[in-house]
Amino acid sequence: MKTSWITFAMIFGFLAGCGNDVTDVEQEYLSTIKQEHVQAPDFKLGIRLADGSASTAGAWKYTYYTANQGTSVSEFACDSNCYDPNEMQIDLKVPNTSDLLTKDFSIGLRACDGTSSNPEQYCGSWKYTPWASDGGGMSDVATDSNGVDPNTYQIGIRTRSIPITTHDFRVGIKAYDGSLEKWAGPWQFTPTAKSGGGVSPWATDANGIDPNGFRLWLIVWSCADVNELCNDGHSCCEGLYCEDGTCHAIR
Numbered sequence: 237m238k239t240s241w242i243t244f245a246m247i248f249g250f251l252a253g254c255g256n257d258v259t260d261v262e263q264e265y266l267s268t269i270k271q272e273h274v275q276a277p278d279f280k281l282g283i284r285l286a287d288g289s290a291s292t293a294g295a296w297k298y299t300y301y302t303a304n305q306g307t308s309v310s311e312f313a314c315d316s317n318c319y320d321p322n323e324m325q326i327d328l329k330v331p332n333t334s335d336l337l338t339k340d341f342s343i344g345l346r347a348c349d350g351t352s353s354n355p356e357q358y359c360g361s362w363k364y365t366p367w368a369s370d371g372g373g374m375s376d377v378a379t380d381s382n383g384v385d386p387n388t389y390q391i392g393i394r395t396r397s398i399p400i401t402t403h404d405f406r407v408g409i410k411a412y413d414g415s416l417e418k419w420a421g422p423w424q425f426t427p428t429a430k431s432g433g434g435v436s437p438w439a440t441d442a443n444g445i446d447p448n449g450f451r452l453w454l455i456v457w458s459c460a461d462v463n464e465l466c467n468d469g470h471s472c473c474e475g476l477y478c479e480d481g482t483c484h485a486i487r
Contacts (some may be wrong), residue, residue: 243473275403276337276368277330277429278303282393283345285321286438292316296327299393303337309392312348314353320385323440325411328426328433340369340398343407345378347386355388362392365454367399372454375414379381379449386449403460403471405432407454413441423453430465458473 282298297313298396299305315321344364349355358381366373382387406428413419420443441447459473460466462485466478476483 239333242368245406251289258389259298264283276341276400277333278335278337278434279330279429280308281343281391281393281407282310282327283324283389284327285313285315285324285389287315287320288444292317293304294321297391298327298329299391301329301331302341302393302395304334304341305409306339306395307393309346309390312350312388312390313314314352314355314388317386318350318352318355320387320415320446322342322445322447324389324447325424326391326426326452327435327437328407328408328429330429330433333430333432338399340367340400341393341395342367342372343454344375344392344394345382345450345452346392347378347389349380349382349386349448350388357394358382360386360449362469364392364394365398366399367398367454368456369398370473372405372456374454375452377422377449377451384397384448386444386458389450398454404428406455408455409436409439410451411439411441411444411447412449412451413445413447418442421447425455428457 264424278298278301280301283294284294284296284473288291292315294315299310300308338366341403344362346362348359360380363375363378365375408423408425409424411421419442424436425440426436460471460483464483466472466483472478
């Protein structure tokens with residue numbers, strides 16, 4: 237899949253404003269992103285947290301589906317004891333890949349230092365990615381009011397009434413223990429929306445203990461590459477054509 241240098245400059249500037257260096261892995265993704273308007277399958281997002289094992293995982297907490305609800309946020313998610321989770325997963329749920337979303341969207345996280353009975357305490361601010369129609373990109377790190385070991389998190393989707401068209405997108409999550417990249421864990425990604433979505437691997441920080449926050453990455457592709465699925469000639473990248481449901485090179 238191919239996602240333009242315009243977006244590379246936009247996201248690079250965004251990251252510079254966040255004060256976070258772009259790693260080699262992130263640079264590889266950014267150098268392949270191509271900006272166009274996007275049209276996505278209807279979807280919702282969920283998160284769950286754990287404290288190092290499946291037995292300590294809390295319940296999944298989901299937004300509403302975007303086509304019906306538009307902007308929405310999940311209930312608070314935490315691990316089994318709602319105290320200092322070590323890791324987070326994100327779930328991209330796509331009920332029907334041909335049911336297209338007609339609203340622009342971005343995704344975000346909020347972190348709090350709450351409890352199971354009062355999860356909305358000592359909250360930080362919502363941290364959203366750039367809009368999908370602007371090519372997507374990374375959010376700032378979401379953490380609680382003092383920036384140390386949040387207990388509870390929400391995930392959200394915001395929408396706006398801008399007509400959009402796209403080929404595909406996926407969501408990434410990354411854990412931080414402080415602001416330095418050396419203490420961050422690796423990016424973990426969901427499957428793509430056009431493949432039906434799904435759950436990311438667990439994301440945690442460098443030592444796997446009590447991350448101080450997480451950030452999201454909305455990766456958007458504007459066109460289909462050779463041998464990828466298409467539904468008309470306009471969904472294939474420049475220089476390709478759509479035949480029998482897949483993209484082919486023009487000879």
